[in-house]
Amino acid sequence: MQEPTFLILTALAGEPLHGYGVIQEVSRLSSGRVVLRPGTLYGALDRLSEQGLVAAEREEIVDGRLRRYYRLTEEGAGVLHAEAQRLADNAAEARRRLGTRKAPRRATRQAHAG
Amino acid sequence: MDGxxxxxxxLLVAYPAGYRQxxxxxxxxxxxxxxxPGQRRPSLADAADLVAGGLRQRLGPGAAADLAAGRALAGPVALALAAGLSGFLWLTVEGAPGHVTLAPAAFAAWLLALAGWVALPGRYARWPVAVAMAVTVLVLPVAVLAGAGRPPLWVVxxxxxxxxxAxxxxxxxxxxxxxxxxxxxLATAALSKALLTAQLPVTRWSTAYYHPAIALSGLIVTGAVVGLAAAAVPALLRGRPVRPWLWAVLLLALPGGWLGPRTGPVAVAGTRPGFGRxxxxxxxxxxxxxxxxxxxxxxAVAGGLDRAGAMALGCAAGLAGSLWWMGQGRPWAYAAWLGAALAYPVLPAIGRRLAVAAALGxxxxxxxxxxxxxxxxLVTLALLGTVPLLAPAGGxxxxxGVAVTTAAAGAVVAAYDNGWRLTGWHAFAHTGGLxxxxxxxxxxxxxVAAVRAVRSRRFAAVATLLAGTGWxxxxxLPHLGAWGPVLILVPLGAVPLAVRAGRARAAARRALDTGRHAGLLALARAVCPDPRTARRLTVATLARGGQRAELVRAALDLPPGPAGDPLCAAVHALPPEERVALHLRYRAELPVPEIAALLGCSAATARGLVDRARHGVARMPRDGRGLSSTGDGVPARCGAGAVVPDARAAGQPAHRAGPPPR
Incomplete structure (x- = not known):
């Protein structure tokens, strides 16, 4: 799963959001690193709706602008859960290996020193 | 509505009309x-993003991914060609006495763009290219204002x-x-120089600006196009995706076709439109x-023919207006075409036919x-008129709209031919022909529309095809000798691909006749009651040879998976059509309508198959939990490749495998 997709699903995990809400939330989640533009956002939302991971929920008209809210489906929550688990497992494994890395290095240096 | x-x-016009609605x-x-707050205009980045989104929507997800991969292949080649040809033209043509133009400014910008691409960090590498493009555009008006020479339009x-x-x-x-x-x-520049040196004794190139240098540029670009096509062969043999390469080839062939070599001006005599640049x-x-x-x-799109008809009528009206304005011949024939175009919005189909028929008369x-x-x-107008006569239901x-565009283009062409004057046509035959x-x-x-509609509207499509290809x-065709190489190579390259597709269909038919692929045929019959349609569908699926046939076959012949894995066993226990539907939906990530088209059933049936399959798998015990409780309702470990919901993240090889070697 690419990062923007992951961030969109994460943004929708809490509560349903409209298009601009998703853009703001994704920007906040990534500390301003990922800036979604509407053409990209709606391409991704179309794809995710087609895959059944998100669904349109309700519409509002604010200041004459149509806002359609999207929510994460059960299926989407499952996929996001699996992806989050995978990332967490990867991160944990990376940390574990980094942890085991220090010891032999120091040991070698000590061996040389000794 | 504010500005x-x-x-x-x-900007949203980039999207298809239905989507826009x-x-x-x-x-x-x-x-x-x-x-x-207070913003008046769309930002450049938003505009580019919308246009790209619209293009993706028009192409469909698969083709859009292929195009993106092809763009990545073609970009560096395009920059190398632009910089190499700039260096070559600057050194060999601009250095000649008496040929002083402003082109070196653009050429220098392209060499700087190359330097920027090589030396700057990745995120800034494309900026110098954009600057070079801007300089190249600016050379044209500056040359006019300063009274200096400019590079040929097609080079620009x-x-x-x-x-x-790039x-x-x-x-x-x-x-x-x-x-x-x-x-x-460097190779582009060196090769061009070597070719020019070899040709100089034969051609008195100094008599004409950029001859034969521009012709050589076209040859070099053609060489790059052929090289890219050749690079696709190993991918083809290894069963890797070929379509990105084909996209890259065509993307480069587009400007390559503009530069094509022309041995000399083709005489445009009499009143016929001539075959010139x-x-x-x-x-x-x-x-x-x-x-x-x-x-x-x-x-197969039946409605495209109607759109083409409306376009043809618009073009006829635009051409008629241009010719009328240039003041040649009797205006009655011209006025009839303008009238037919004006009447189009208010008339029903039969009235439109009558209006076009009246114009023809x-x-x-x-x-x-x-x-x-x-x-x-008159012949051109009449042949253009046959298309709306046959297919009058267009927008x-x-x-x-098309008439206005055509008239504007006609005015530009005519003014160009007339020394940028819009009155006093001194060579109507030539200008009118152009x-x-x-x-x-x-x-x-x-x-193109007729080819797509040939199944559904045989008569109209064939007649349109004859009129179009005839004109x-x-x-x-009389000037075949003057055609550029790209113009010849692209159709020539398409022929073997078409032959290959035809052979694949024949092979699929033979294989079916000898009783192979019984599973696939049984599947087609299961989802499609008419036996003839089922057979046609099976042949098409087999012959398409690409990832889809592979997927259907793979789904049918799916190995049981790692022994003892209950999920794979569950998938394997499904009825074949459900297994295929599940596979196409979650491994190939095809949208439901595409699955329906592939299986030849309605979207509702396809959706039902997918749902039944999912529930079927979910009911099976899996480490004591149902599938639905784990959430990942997809058979990730069965067959090759993992299931990732994001099409792009799934990696192209997983589901966009190219046609297998035959």
Whole structure:
């Protein structure tokens, strides 16, 4: 799963959001690193709706602008859960290996020193 | 509606009409929400993003991914060609005495762009290319203002197209990629110089500006196009995706067709539209675009013919207006075409047919009268008119829009031919012929639409095909010798691909006759009651050879998976059609309508198959939990490749495997 997709699903995990809400939330989640533009956002939302991971929920008209809210489906929550688990497992494994890395290095240096 | 909203809505034209109808309000709302306070115009990045989104939506997800991969392949090659040719033209042509133009400014910018690409960090590498494009555009008006010479128009357009390809592709990501672009540029310049040196004794090149240097540039670009096509062969043999390579080839062939070598000016005598640079550029563009359309998948679209008809009528009206304005012949025939285009929005289909028929009749009457307008103009108008006569249900406002565009293009062409003056046509035969050449575009559109509609509307499609290919052929075939290599190579390259597809179909039929692929046929019969349709579907699925046939076959022959894995066992226990549907939905990630098209059933049936399969798998015990409780309702470990919901993240090889070698 690419990062923007992951961030969109994460943004929708809490509560349903409209298009601009998703853009703001994704920007906040990534500390301003990922800036979604509407053409990209709606391409991704179309794809995710087609895959059944998100669904349109309700519409509002604010200041004459149509806002359609999207929510994460059960299926989407499952996929996001699996992806989050995978990332967490990867991160944990990376940390574990980094942890085991220090010891032999120091040991070698000590061996040389000794 | 304020100015910003209107401009956003104009940009949304990039999306297909149906999509726009459903989603435009929502997208515009989001754009306005995201706009800065007081913003008056869309930002460049938003505009580019919308146009790209619209293109993706029009191409469909699969073709859009192929195109993106092809763009990444073509971008560095395009930059190497632009920089190499700039260096070559600067050194060999601009150095000659008496040929002082402003072109070196543009050439220097392209060499700097190459240097920037090689030396700057990735995120800034594309900026110098954009600057070079801007400088190249600016050379034209500055040359006019300063009274200096300018480079030929098609060289400028070619450089701009190369630059656009480089900017559209990703920036270089490794030292090897940077070195490859530099090497390519040096090789381009050196090869051009060597070819020129070899040709100089034969051609007195100093008598004509850029001859034969521009012809050599076309040859070099063709060489790059052929090289890219050759690089696709190993991918083809290894069963890797080939379509990105084909996209890259066609993207480069587009500007390559504009530069094509022309041995000398083809005499345009009499009143017929001649085959000159304009005809070659238009024809090459149409051929390459038609090949791109074929690459996105030739779908049977009956309605396209009507759109082509409306376009043809619009073009006829635009041409008639241009010729009328230039004041040649009797205006009655011309006025009839303008009238038919104006009447299109208010008339029902039968009335439209009558209006076009009346215009045809008037044209014939004028043709019989002595000293009428030139024959070529009347024949062109009449042939354009046959298309709306056969398919009159096109969009109501199309003809007017196309007529205005055609008239504008005609005015530009005529003014160019007349020394940038809009009055006092001193060579009508030549100028009129050049303007009529513009009809290549609607005829080419009509031919493509006719090919797509040939199944559903045989008579209209065949008649349109004859009119379109007849007119284009009569214009261009007598000058086959002057065609550029790209114009010849692209159709020649399409022939073996078409033959291969035909052979694949024949092989599939034979295999079915000998009783192989019984499983696939049984599947087709299960979802499609009519046996003949089921057979046709099976042949098409087998012959398409690409990832889809592979997937269906793989789904049927799916190995049981790792022993003891209950999920794989569950998938394997499903009925074959459900297994295929599940596979296509979650491993190939095809949308439900595509699965329905592939299986030849309705979307509802396909959705039902997928749902039943999912529930079937979910009911099976899996480590004591149902599938639904774990959430990942997809058989990730069965078969090759993992299931990742994001199509792009799934990696192209997983589901976009190219056709297997045959």
């Amino acid at each position: 910003l909203e209107r401009r956003y809505r104009q 459903r989603r435009a309000d929502e997208i515009v709302g989001t754009l306005l929400d995201a706009a800065a 357009l070619g450089l701009l197209a190369f630059g656009a390809l 900017v559209a592709g990703p920036p270089p990501d490794s030292a090897t990629a940077r070195a490859a672009v530099l090497t390519g540029a 304009l005809a070659e550029v238009l024809l090459a563009t149409c051929v390459v675009l038609a090949a791109m359309a074929a690459l996105t998948g030739v779908r 008037l044209t014939a009457t004028v043709a019989l009268a002595p000293a009428g307008p030139p024959w070529s103009a 109501a406002w199309y003809p007017l 303007v009529l050449t513009l009809a290549i575009v609607p005829f080419a559109v009509a031919v 284009i052929g009569a214009l261009t």
